[in-house]
Amino acid sequence: MALKINKTAVKEAKAGDKPQELRFEDGLILRVQPSGVRTYYVEVARGKRVRIGRVGTVTPAMAAEAAKRLSVKVMGEGVEAVMPVRAITLEKFIADVYEPFVEHEHRRGKRTAEDLRRSFADLLSTKLDRITSRELDAWVRGRREDGVKAATIAREANQLQGALRFAVERKHLKVSPFDTWKAPNVPQGNVERYLTTQEKAAIRKALSDRDRQQARERASANKWRRERRYPELPMVADHVMPMVLVLLNTGMRYGEVVKLEWQAVNLTTRTITVVGEKAKAGRGRIIQLNDEALKVLTTWRALTNRTTGLVFQCDGEPIKSIKTAWKTIKKMSGVENVRIHDLRHDFASSIVQRGGSVYVVQKLLGHGNVSQTMRYAHLADEQAAKAVALLDGHKRGGR
Known part of the structure; x- marks a missing residue:
């Protein structure tokens, strides 16, 4: 018959040359290390246990209550419902779990995995359970500093949201940070930033x-x-x-x-x-x-x-x-207030201001539609106005 845990049993548990374990009701275990450290565990299945906490932080009564609660949950939902999730990095999750799935299920699956690696390069070494709202906020700020448009940032965030939702389904993550994180508005600001x-x-x-x-x-x-x-x-x-x-x-x-x-x-x-x-x-x-x-x-x-x-x-x-x-x-x-991407805007504006055609700029920038390049057209108009204004100088000179 399993013993009931109490303060006396915990106090009398002495350290030996090897780790020792005392077993109590509902699968509760008190493990005593040779160093004297004593830790509570609950055995939920053969070879599977859940750590409760150390003696001193967790009282015997708290440990007993936790063991009883876990036992009830195992009976109702199964062992996997109580086993801690072993977090892996985003990079490993994409390579070992997500990429094989999306590549098989979606035509653009491989491209999706590549996009995730490129867009979230700074988070690849982060464990899934460490990707929090703070990390996502920092990621948004970084993408904006790189000159990425709000629509692109939103699309990239949606890709990560889908990947982390899949991580929850496959038990690699308990809760997705997107459940509580709301993507902030990312103002575009003055995208036509030119350098003097x-x-x-x-x-x-x-x-x-x-x-x-x-x-x-x-x-x-x-x-x-x-x-x-x-x-x-x-x-x-x-x-x-x-x-x-x-x-x-x-x-x-x-x-x-x-x-x-x-x-x-x-x-x-x-x-x-x-x-x-x-x-x-x-x-x-x-x-x-x-x-x-x-x-x-x-x-x-x-x-x-x-x-x-x-x-x-x-x-x-x-x-x-x-x-x-x-x-x-x-x-x-x-x-x-100048981003790396603004160097591209400055290149285009400099050509137009020196008389270059908007259509030439379109080819140089690789725009698919000239409407994307027309943002620089007003600069050509300004140069034309200055050229026409030179005629006033000739008139004042008596010509």
Whole structure:
């Protein structure tokens, strides 16, 4: 007959050379470690137990009540209803559980899994039960800083919501954070943010200053390591400055630059070929390189000594984010309220203001419809108005 637990039984449970267990009613177990730590468990099935808590935090009466409650639940709902969920990371869940399912059930299943990895790269190493409202709020802020539109953020959030709902169904998660999280309104703000000549100069100077600072810090670290006969760190070239300058001079999307490979860069013909499968909506295009972009890529190729693979990489892997570096650059330059995506807007506006056709800009940006590019048309109108105003000067001159 099983014993009833009481304070005396718990107090008399002494530590030995090996872990010991005392068994009580309703499957309640008191496990005593050689260190003296005593912990309550409830055995709900052969080889399956649920941890209640340690002696001192949980009283004997509380442990007995928990054991009785779990026993009743097992009888009514089964063992799985009380077993703790073993949380896995989002990355492992997608690879081992979700991707095989959606790939089999949906035509775009593989693309959905890839979208999740790309959109939630910063959360891949997070365990499912640690993805909370706070993490989702931070994710929204980060996506907006990257220049992602509100509609895209909403679509990406819906994809994760579906994945986590499936995680709950498959017992990898008890409750989805989307049950209590409400996606905040993500204002678009002034998407047509253009840079002045002074702002561009300040950003270029900040990039150069940061690049030299990175080199000095690495050299200082290696000096310290040499003095102590530690292995030196490799003097690698920093990717932030060339990436930003390529973005500024080509109008490419951040995601396109991250995926850019040397095979798509032709320094002889001064072109970059954005292949369809790596472009938004699958639309490819050819971009002409101006003098600065050509110089940046030529120098970068010489520094990295690579002619194949990704143009910008870290240990052979794509660059995930330069948000931290971009914040530093904004602070150093004094240029505020500018996102990485605004470099694309500035590229387009600069061409239009210098007389370039809206239709040329459409091709360079890879817009599927010219209506997307017409946001820059008013800049051409402004330039035309200034040109016509020059006639007034001729009249005042007596011509």
